[in-house]
Amino acid sequence: MKKVIKEIDNYLNRLFPINRSISGEGTRTTLDILQEIVPLQKKEYNSLEKVYDWIIPKEWNVKDAWIKDKNGNKVIDFKKNNIHLVGYSIPINQKMEFEKLKDHLFYHKDIPDAIPYRTSYYDENWGFCVTQKQYKELKNSAGLLEVFIDSNFDSKGSITIGELLIPGEQSEEILISTYICHPSLGNDNLSGALMTAFLARELQKKSNLKKSYRIIWVPETIGAIAY
Secondary structure: OHHHHHHHHHHHHHHOOOOOOOOOHHHHHHHHHHOOOOOOEEEEEEOOOEEOOEEOOOEEEEEEEEEEOOOOOEEEEOOOOHHHEOEOOOOEEEEEOHHHHHHHEEOOOOOOOOOOOOEOOOOOOOOEEOOHHHHHHHHOOOOOEEEEEEEEEEOOOEEEEEEEEEOOOOOOEEEEEEEOOOOOOHHHHHHHHHHHHHHHHHHHHOOOOOOEEEEEEEOOOHHHHHO
């Protein structure tokens, strides 16, 4: 048991910092790592493809994002915590007063030290999620604040899902589905994606499965719909 716990902990440490979203290299990297546990297959669904009454969005990737004060100090830094950046934020490189910036800042009113998690998948916008302390620091900063987001959108990109079929004696299947689209969030998303991989590994070891098991790792909503 201790060996398995250590193994799980090692994978959590590797997977946690990855900037996952409903599309992009972070999701693929996550699936690549999970392939070390089980032989899942990756499937791609093209951006701008119509699935029922939904449209698969452009693939989103981000290299860096931050907010600096007038002295060049980073008050908010995506590389220190990727939840700071609102998911699917459009690129920006501007200097602005706090009054203009504040509409793009989000903090948790009831938990001062928390960084909320926000996305803007289907609405072209940008923003940063901050603690109350960081919000006040930006508010009290003198001079212009420099806002930078180095992100890109690829209309020829795709969303990626992982799939594993474990055959049983019967063709009737049990479906197990988990999401893989959130960044550095442990309880919400990552624990499910990782423990599903370990569950799949244990199921693969069994020689007397009556029903087959189909296991999928998908970006929430659009990934499940596309699949």
